[in-house]
Amino acid sequence: MTEDPQAGERWPDTKVRIGQVATTRRELLVKALWIGVWLVFLSSPVDDLTSGRHTTGATVAGALGLTAFVGVYLALVFRRMGRPFSPRLTVSSIVVLGVLAPVLAYSLGGAWLGLFVYVSVACGATLPVPAAYWAVPATGTVMYLVGLHSDEKEARGLLVLVVLIGFAMVGVGQLVRTTIELRKARATVAQLAANEERLRLARDLHDLLGHSLSLITLKSELAGRMLPDHPDKAAQQVADIEQVSRQALVDVREAVTGYRRPRLAAELAGAQVALTAAGVTAEVPADPDLTGVPEEAESVLAWALREAVTNVVRHSGADKCLIQLAHRQTLDGAMLELCVEDNGSGGSGSGPGNGLTGLGERLEKAGGTLEAGRVKHGFRLVARVPSALPGHVGSGA
Numbered sequence: 001m002t003e004d005p006q007a008g009e010r011w012p013d014t015k016v017r018i019g020q021v022a023t024t025r026r027e028l029l030v031k032a033l034w035i036g037v038w039l040v041f042l043s044s045p046v047d048d049l050t051s052g053r054h055t056t057g058a059t060v061a062g063a064l065g066l067t068a069f070v071g072v073y074l075a076l077v078f079r080r081m082g083r084p085f086s087p088r089l090t091v092s093s094i095v096v097l098g099v100l101a102p103v104l105a106y107s108l109g110g111a112w113l114g115l116f117v118y119v120s121v122a123c124g125a126t127l128p129v130p131a132a133y134w135a136v137p138a139t140g141t142v143m144y145l146v147g148l149h150s151d152e153k154e155a156r157g158l159l160v161l162v163v164l165i166g167f168a169m170v171g172v173g174q175l176v177r178t179t180i181e182l183r184k185a186r187a188t189v190a191q192l193a194a195n196e197e198r199l200r201l202a203r204d205l206h207d208l209l210g211h212s213l214s215l216i217t218l219k220s221e222l223a224g225r226m227l228p229d230h231p232d233k234a235a236q237q238v239a240d241i242e243q244v245s246r247q248a249l250v251d252v253r254e255a256v257t258g259y260r261r262p263r264l265a266a267e268l269a270g271a272q273v274a275l276t277a278a279g280v281t282a283e284v285p286a287d288p289d290l291t292g293v294p295e296e297a298e299s300v301l302a303w304a305l306r307e308a309v310t311n312v313v314r315h316s317g318a319d320k321c322l323i324q325l326a327h328r329q330t331l332d333g334a335m336l337e338l339c340v341e342d343n344g345s346g347g348s349g350s351g352p353g354n355g356l357t358g359l360g361e362r363l364e365k366a367g368g369t370l371e372a373g374r375v376k377h378g379f380r381l382v383a384r385v386p387s388a389l390p391g392h393v394g395s396g397a
Helices: 025-050 056-080 087-108 115-126 129-150 152-226 231-257 264-277 295-316 354-365
Strands: 281-283 320-330 333-342 369-375 378-386
Touching: 025 056, 025 087, 025 115, 056 087, 056 115, 087 115, 087 129, 115 129, 115 152, 129 152, 152 231, 152 264, 152 295, 152 354, 264 281, 264 295, 264 320, 295 320, 295 333, 295 354, 295 378, 354 369, 354 378
Parallel strands: 281 320
Antiparallel strands: 320 333, 333 378, 369 378
């Protein structure tokens, strides 16, 4: 059974998730209904107010006190449940609830003891866990003491309920806070993944365009020099430029879509062409043995070869270049080693450029290593990646 990718567009998700702030009128209504279910404990105070057992002044005072109590409770639970603890707002609201509940229950009778359920819920849902572990039993104790004056039987019946609901809300509050933290962590992971993908794309485009544009520039200069005396050879260089530019366009498109995986054999052949065109005498393995080499390892070494040859052509000023490919057995296991050495200056920079930095990141991600620096007669780059083959020296080693 396949999943319709358009289902989410046709049927938008309208559920209110745990820990998610309501953003629409419907989500706000659903959240209000879930919180409003707990208002069932207000039936006894409302029934007591409408029973006519109290004087007019007591009824009005009770109605105002109940309205203030419910307003503070709803505001506190709506705004602070699952949010970071705000001492000033949360504690002041709980103090108001903690004062109104015993005053109303003591003054108007046992029917109002149900207000302590809301005090317990507020403590469990909004206070830090250590504080809630003390506040919930304290709420139950105060409720029982008030009930001794008005209705001890009702107080005994509500005591367990007040404590259990309070501790249950401690767990719910923790669940909401954990869900919020997980949602933030997931957003952070998604952002990091996007950043990593942008970095990968930047490395790919640098490697692709740096090599191709260097070759196009070199052949353009050759064509310019050949044009007055050898127009036929100049035409051939222009044709090569067209071919390289077309291939570069294909490579860029494949890199953007994430499907490109360069092959080492093709890069070796391309390196021979690029070095020869630049007037560099090159020794390149003609038929490397890549049997059993993991595709990922081959791809990373292909990128390393491309970057090394690009640097030789563009920066080194070398006239000789030696490329070696070998299987070696090291303390870290079987490794496939690529060595590119020239007799040039290695460039004018004082440190590794963007290309070598990106190449080092590629190799590290594949479990390999990179060594690059000046040697006695030039510049050497050595790239190694894990290989499944035992020690074996390939062509050109």
